[in-house]
Amino acid sequence: MASDPKTDLHRYLKTARQTVLWKLEGLSEYDVRRPLTPTATNLLGLVKHLATCEQEYFGACMGRPFGETLPWLKEIDNGDPNADMFATADESREDILSLYARVTEFADTVISELPLDAPGVVPWWSEERKYVTLHLLLVHMIAETNRHAGHADILREGLDGEAGLREGGTNLPEQDWAAYRERVEKAAREAADRA
Numbered sequence: 563m564a565s566d567p568k569t570d571l572h573r574y575l576k577t578a579r580q581t582v583l584w585k586l587e588g589l590s591e592y593d594v595r596r597p598l599t600p601t602a603t604n605l606l607g608l609v610k611h612l613a614t615c616e617q618e619y620f621g622a623c624m625g626r627p628f629g630e631t632l633p634w635l636k637e638i639d640n641g642d643p644n645a646d647m648f649a650t651a652d653e654s655r656e657d658i659l660s661l662y663a664r665v666t667e668f669a670d671t672v673i674s675e676l677p678l679d680a681p682g683v684v685p686w687w688s689e690e691r692k693y694v695t696l697h698l699l700l701v702h703m704i705a706e707t708n709r710h711a712g713h714a715d716i717l718r719e720g721l722d723g724e725a726g727l728r729e730g731g732t733n734l735p736e737q738d739w740a741a742y743r744e745r746v747e748k749a750a751r752e753a754a755d756r757a
Contacts, residue, residue, distance in 0.1 A: 568678050571700040572670070577728075578707035579666055582609060583659070584728050585714035589721065595649055598717045605717055606658055607648040608710045610634075613662040614646040615706055619699045620669040624682040628668055632661075673700065 586594050586605050594606040614632060621628040637645035649658050678697040685692060719725040726732025 567697075568673070568700075571678075571697070571704065572673055575673075575700065575704050575707060576670075578704060578711050579612075579662075581711040581728055582612060582707065582714050583662075585711075585718045585724075586655070586659075587729070588724075589718075591655060593721055594655060597648075598720060602644075602648065603713055603717065604648055605714055606655060607646075608714055609662050610649055610653075610658050611646045612707055612710060613658070613665045616669045616703060617665045619682075619684070619703055620672045623684050623694070623699065624672055624676065624680065624696065626672050628665065630661075630664070669703075672696075 586609070589605070595604055597604050614635070617628040617630075617632065620626070632646075634642075634645035649655070673696065676696050678695060678700070680696040682694045682696065682699060683692055684694055684699075687694075715725055726734045
């Protein structure tokens with residue numbers, strides 16, 4: 563049975579989106595916002611960043627403005643490159659999740675309405691790369707979303723041990739994880755001792 567390339571790409575993007583959102587479920591307000599790495603990566607900030615990316619790539623870059631102004635885009639333009647990487651105290655979790663839902667619905671409409679070879683322009687990319695197609699932007703957003711889903715997976719595992727692809731389908735084997743971790747630690751120490 564032959565598959566449709568656009569449908570396949572769109573399905574992978576949707577799956578990655580669901581994974582990112584699942585990583586926030588059941589966490590406190592503090593845990594979804596707090597910086598969990600030295601570069602302040604945080605779960606709600608990843609969702610805000612992905613909403614920003616999708617509205618830019620599938621909206622402005624494809625000649626289809628989103629219709630809402632994201633206030634932090636001015637901050638980014640004015641030299642704060644991480645303005646979309648965290649939720650301010652005045653932005654609720656519901657605000658960010660609602661924005662992401664609106665943006666992904668908008669993006670899904672653009673993806674559905676345009677052919678894969680529809681042209682677009684990414685003005686912040688280099689001259690030789692900035693002329694794109696919907697196909698390339700779909701591949702780019704699948705990569706971007708999956709990259710951040712991986713970040714979210716590691717952050718969530720560090721918070722409470724939850725890991726995997728999605729609820730009910732973690733894609734992780736059932737095993738004694740403490741014993742496995744000890745095995746990996748032992749191998750690392752042995753290798754380090756030999757170096």
